[in-house]
Amino acid sequence: MRLNIVKSKNAEQLYIIQSYRKPDGKSTTRIVRKLGTMQERLPEHDNDRGKVILWAKEEARKCTEQEQNGSLEVSILLSEKKQLKPDRETTFNGGYLFLQKIFYDLGIDKTCRRIQKKYRFQSDLGEILRNLVYARILDPGSKRSSLEYCNSLLETPEYALHDIYRALDILQKESAFIQASLYNSNQKMHNTSVLYYDCTNFFFEMEEANGICQYGRSKENRPNPIVQMGLFMDGNGLPLALSVFPGNRNEQPSLIPLEKQILKDFELSKFIVCTDAGLASQANRRFNNVNGRSYIVTQSLKNMKAYLKEWALDPTGWKTSGEQTEYSLDTLNEERHFDEVFFKERWINEKGIEQRLIVSYSPKYRQYQRAVRSRQIDRALKILAKGSNGKTRNPNDPKRFIDEQQMTMDGVLAELKTRALNEERILEEEQYDGFYAVCTTLEDELGTIIRINKRRWEIEESFRIMKSEFHSRPVYLRREERIKAHFLTCFIALLIYRVLEVKTGEEFSIRELVNTMKSMRFRQIEGMGYISCYTRTHVTDVLHAACGFHTDAEFISNKRMKNIFKVTKG
Template identity: 50%
Template structure:
């Protein structure tokens, strides 16, 4: 490496240049490091150019030495006769380093320092909280198993298992503060789009039978006969979680909205947004609450539950329009075999007055959605026919998608007498009832304007369902193993932070990979320690995704050999706040 001065006479820069040979054999050079402005450096050496240049050449020599240490060949001696030391760990996960950098940028250390000012404890809350999150993402399990897993990280815990359990009450108590601070700090990583907020609820079960506190019997989303708790979750327009809370399993989901939304209005500085949810969370009271101030709402609306006269107006095939057109269309005239028609969405607007609220019901019709619903139903009818033809007692249908809803039981003769045996048939009347709704969908809103934008906003609701799926399936948030109320809240706090980290990581990678690809890669990124005196070698497969991770975060763990000193430098860098890159 050598020193070069570039620029005009009054605006020179001092650079370290690196000489190298191209693939074609020709020599070339490139900028390796900028030392500073020539005039500024010259002032530091009292105008003595020779001293300044001597210092610059020393820096070039140092960088040359470091470069050779980092890129030179190494040799490690092994003995065929020597066994590895007893109980010495040789394999470590490095996937957590990318998560650690995200935690650093979220200022979790600062959040924990603020919390410590309000509590009396001696353990390292930041280390415990972040380790619980890493374990939830990389190897989801119980708190005990998570503590054991963290021993496989490059930085094993310096706290005890008892410290983990003690910290849970603090994490639970500070849940609202942690959420609001994470929301504010997440803007350093990715500008939050809070113009639209989506809300939904799900529930998580416990493998117990006795109710207590918030663990109550309620309508389980998974039809399990266990006590449950309910989680309400807000996410922003980009699918990134915003806030959550936990409620008793038997509480009406409609009543969970206002307390959590009030926290967002107060603590998150969000006051102008469009609230979007499904019909189960769109009661008149919730719609009225979201018509206050500068808020609005878009909520799915059940056509089946509408009053008969209102439903007939909504499903009347006349006065529909193609999105972007003012021309009225009668749906009965459509040739749904035409590809353009098949892929087009048609809509009609129906004014609705609910108390003192003026609303608009937007009914959409899609031939493609109609075909999809019929395919699903045909498979369910086929399943129902198999059930009928299978000997044995027939069970009752448990939900609206159960094939048994198409099975009709006849227990009397046409004359009204009690039959000798029960007869099961396909219920054609039930099929016809469902067919009348094929292709139709409705939302109710107090917004006026672009219908296509309203439809687009509502379509994004699938992302909040995916958030729940990630927590339940990928992060194994259920069944819940902890029992105390504060520990339950802390458990979901770590699941929530894990989801936030994952979504932010997904955005940093440009939404280019699936959840299974990202999590599978992070979980597989293991390093093998050759011996305590040398360093590490990667024992994972280098892929396009690992390259993307390294490029995005600015460090690499895929060199053939990494010294222990180099690894310590990488770890240190993941704990430093980085300036925002353009």
């Protein structure tokens, strides 16, 4: 910054000015501060013009120093007569900077540089990937809309739409390398003593099956082609690895190939795999019963052998964790023990695998299941009253309680269907209310196994976040490579969000964090810097403290904003 003296017929105006470069590349200057006229300042400096100039130069030096240490005070001149320049954006989003800090902390930029060099990709692969991740979290949509959104960020992209699609092809080829690099660069962040695995599927806005998009059993009961995703989550709730496979395949065989990839690329050996009953095939159990690996899997009571089911439902022999007193469910005071959980266990041999069967009973869980069923029965009665179709393939559909008979008592085909509530099915289901079972090869304390299994809900929450918050479906891409790359970006977005959640002390919901980051807008003052145009809240304070920089000043100079960019990029 420097002193500028503007002479006119009547006075000499003293200004502190600063040079800057306009968006079109031309150099110009702006006024930082008015120091008044020479006539006004002379009496303050013994009517010595030289002393006034020395004082003014010292003020310019102080402004330069203030800019460097982030304490600059500026005067902004606005005019009602001056129109905004056409087709020029003046407000930008800066909430992505918190995501950018984590993106670089995870070392994803370094991984992208290695891949870019390998394929001699002309555009900045890291910039494309990080912008896709920012858009997936803050303004999810198509790849075209993601590019449009990123043009509203403080750092606008320098690539075109076709570069995004080319980048997706490369990202898919290196998907396994990216996942392994994420783990190997941040091993301290992960807890791999326990790995949780589950599958879900995503639907496409298309009518015909094509390639990886195939008709299968949709989790949302949609009649669209789907693809399936298998996801490993670590013991800290962080996503670890994923695979994407056709929608018409059984999900059970998906576990072993992805686990082999983890064993090879992540160099892991001993861990516990925790899954639900749908993935607890004998092959998966056998694979995780060797070389120091173990498993905890949900066990369906309905599908148990008769003698095991009889033992599990027997009202005697129940204990609470850590106690030796036995209880009988027939004489249990459920009101007094409403919040307690009772257990029984035994070792069994299933097809050559010695495993521990643990069954729990909870009065609270029993009440919950009966409340859910009561609502389902009410809906089934309404379906009967309307005469709607009673057929269903969904085990949780209220229509399962509707019984249809097409034969009369003497075996003659009836002209009309007889439809009624199936009381036997309701009673059959009620006998399992409050019960829950798992199988494991672990010999640890009961409390440890319970704590491990309880965290399975977090992987379901991860799927919900991807579907509901990140809008990862419906998918509009068609090529298999790009579809898989799309889910890779969703996976990275989920990891970055989970890390941000941990950094902020898991104090806020995803809606609170995302909405706060979306609202963090900045008004650009040409040649000077930015005015913060958002409400400072407890959420913004925690975000700034967690990520080590601040954007909540009234004014942020261009130089200080560049320093913030450097901080977020490590």
